[in-house]
Amino acid sequence: MLPTIARESDAVVMIDQRKLPVEEVYVRCRTAAEVARAIKTMVIRGAPAIGVAAAWGIALGMRNSKATGTQKFAAEFFKTCELMAATRPTAVNLFWAIERMKRRFAAAATAGESVDQIKDRLDVEAQAIHDEDVASCRAIGAFGAEVVPGDARILTHCNAGALATAGYGTALGVVRGAVEAGKQVAVFADETRPFLQGARLTAWELMRDNIDTTVITDNMAGALMGQGKVNFVVVGADRIAANGDTANKIGTYAVALLAREHGIPFYVAAPLTTIDLGTADGSQIPIEERAAKEVTHVGGTQLAPDGARVWNPAFDVTPHRLIAGIITERGIFRAPYTESLKEAFAARA
Amino acid sequence: MLPTIARESDAVVMIDQRKLPVEEVYVRCRTAAEVARAIKTMVIRGAPAIGVAAAWGIALGMRNSKATGTQKFAAEFFKTCELMAATRPTAVNLFWAIERMKRRFAAAATAGESVDQIKDRLDVEAQAIHDEDVASCRAIGAFGAEVVPGDARILTHCNAGALATAGYGTALGVVRGAVEAGKQVAVFADETRPFLQGARLTAWELMRDNIDTTVITDNMAGALMGQGKVNFVVVGADRIAANGDTANKIGTYAVALLAREHGIPFYVAAPLTTIDLGTADGSQIPIEERAAKEVTHVGGTQLAPDGARVWNPAFDVTPHRLIAGIITERGIFRAPYTESLKEAFAARA
Numbered sequence: 001m002l003p004t005i006a007r008e009s010d011a012v013v014m015i016d017q018r019k020l021p022v023e024e025v026y027v028r029c030r031t032a033a034e035v036a037r038a039i040k041t042m043v044i045r046g047a048p049a050i051g052v053a054a055a056w057g058i059a060l061g062m063r064n065s066k067a068t069g070t071q072k073f074a075a076e077f078f079k080t081c082e083l084m085a086a087t088r089p090t091a092v093n094l095f096w097a098i099e100r101m102k103r104r105f106a107a108a109a110t111a112g113e114s115v116d117q118i119k120d121r122l123d124v125e126a127q128a129i130h131d132e133d134v135a136s137c138r139a140i141g142a143f144g145a146e147v148v149p150g151d152a153r154i155l156t157h158c159n160a161g162a163l164a165t166a167g168y169g170t171a172l173g174v175v176r177g178a179v180e181a182g183k184q185v186a187v188f189a190d191e192t193r194p195f196l197q198g199a200r201l202t203a204w205e206l207m208r209d210n211i212d213t214t215v216i217t218d219n220m221a222g223a224l225m226g227q228g229k230v231n232f233v234v235v236g237a238d239r240i241a242a243n244g245d246t247a248n249k250i251g252t253y254a255v256a257l258l259a260r261e262h263g264i265p266f267y268v269a270a271p272l273t274t275i276d277l278g279t280a281d282g283s284q285i286p287i288e289e290r291a292a293k294e295v296t297h298v299g300g301t302q303l304a305p306d307g308a309r310v311w312n313p314a315f316d317v318t319p320h321r322l323i324a325g326i327i328t329e330r331g332i333f334r335a336p337y338t339e340s341l342k343e344a345f346a347a348r349a
Numbered sequence: 350m351l352p353t354i355a356r357e358s359d360a361v362v363m364i365d366q367r368k369l370p371v372e373e374v375y376v377r378c379r380t381a382a383e384v385a386r387a388i389k390t391m392v393i394r395g396a397p398a399i400g401v402a403a404a405w406g407i408a409l410g411m412r413n414s415k416a417t418g419t420q421k422f423a424a425e426f427f428k429t430c431e432l433m434a435a436t437r438p439t440a441v442n443l444f445w446a447i448e449r450m451k452r453r454f455a456a457a458a459t460a461g462e463s464v465d466q467i468k469d470r471l472d473v474e475a476q477a478i479h480d481e482d483v484a485s486c487r488a489i490g491a492f493g494a495e496v497v498p499g500d501a502r503i504l505t506h507c508n509a510g511a512l513a514t515a516g517y518g519t520a521l522g523v524v525r526g527a528v529e530a531g532k533q534v535a536v537f538a539d540e541t542r543p544f545l546q547g548a549r550l551t552a553w554e555l556m557r558d559n560i561d562t563t564v565i566t567d568n569m570a571g572a573l574m575g576q577g578k579v580n581f582v583v584v585g586a587d588r589i590a591a592n593g594d595t596a597n598k599i600g601t602y603a604v605a606l607l608a609r610e611h612g613i614p615f616y617v618a619a620p621l622t623t624i625d626l627g628t629a630d631g632s633q634i635p636i637e638e639r640a641a642k643e644v645t646h647v648g649g650t651q652l653a654p655d656g657a658r659v660w661n662p663a664f665d666v667t668p669h670r671l672i673a674g675i676i677t678e679r680g681i682f683r684a685p686y687t688e689s690l691k692e693a694f695a696a697r698a
Binding site: 022194287 | 371569598662
């Protein structure tokens, strides 16, 4: 299992995903602010992993608190939650994890527990979020494996792998599930500009698992499908609206459209924590725009002229009508999503 | 006018398009072999520019010939033509230019001209190819300007600009034509991985002309269209088959599909020299595959893990049904292309 993120005695430790695949470096965050910065600067990324990191960041921040009275401690807790919420706007898992930590805090506080007891509760809750995420990924993998063709040539976009979660992955969980089910699996990884999560992260973690992987630029997905080289597409998600519209890494929408044109099933794999019934449709999902330099520079190399204007949205929205199914830890949900996704949560409660 | 390529006394001189936009360096090719290498390594690229470069390369190579008898000179000539033909397989302008030089050679030789006279003829012919290319681009620009919306927000892919031709450009010729016609024009340039002709070349030459330009990664075209920010798409071409299927830089196909989905007209701009009536449809166009390193590395930065498998086709084929019109120096041709393109040539003959 890849060590995406772990809680150690005095720190939250993450593999630095900006340095992969060339360097395997770990970042030790010793404060909540350091965890927040790590999320913002994409040391760690991927919707489920961001949620887990925020939970650990809150637990760590409160563990470090010098407050002795619960009132001061509570004020610090909510400030820490705000710090985490301000890191990235699109992945709903982040807000879900923060809310869950708030509920745990409220339960402990109303039960009259001491500051030290609450600190323990928060650590236990973060660990639960972490462990449940891995368990969800494994369940997603098992459900997803059922719809993967026997001789699978799978295209994926970005990295929805072990590195995007607490472990195992969502879209790559489906890949791993299919491999574990004994299917023949070859993966094509869109490099995924501008941050190159596909070339850098997906290829890296699949090659570590000895899964047949070919890197292409994002521009090549259409030609690949045109040549019959893909028979299944699976991607992760950053936020799924109540009607099934799915925000995921920029470029996902074009992949979905190409898949429809070529009659290739396009699946989204995500835990229920990525589904946001409070967002009616994709038009309401906030889309983060990131710095121009992510586009104009790669490493030390300048790609665009000095002063070039850049537009750099980090996500796009794939309309639900292009999605064959949403693979979750509770099974695969299909259109009409407004009904099936609501039922998914009802079954859970 | 940008100095894409020029014949000087003892050399063919080209701006090194691999170094743009950071450095403005010129490469002096003193032999035909050096010109061939410059085409192969993409010092110069773009279908029309490749044709012009090959013509100049042949003229230069034969100018350097030490042969005194026409027979030895003819043998060298055909060897030089082969050298040029072996550089890149997809752009048909290359083969067209070589054929034209062969016809000129044959005319001079059968007229009993001397080696020195033939050398002059070849230089004059190359200059004619060069000048006609610029004239074609200007005519393409004027025809294209008529179909550009008054308040144009134009998406283009790769670089079909002054740098891809002897000057002025095909797709960017249409942009320039629209600007000259007094239209409001803003351009979005797909960066165009892996070689980044959009970020590096299109942005550079449009910014030099003070044309409003925004760089996006290829992944962002769908989101851009979804937000209503594009109302016209124009791209160049490397080879247009008799039925209108168009080979152009990898990724063009997805742009065309996205444009159709959003009801945005998608035009191809190219001189008749890019149209190949001898190729029935897109499936017969040879598609060049280039080295993995173009994908795995940018400058000194490694993007994919050591040993990662890569697929790197340089072009894809956009089916004719996605193309609103083909803008040429003889006007705009529309479906059914099998008929209209044939007529374009008949009118020319």
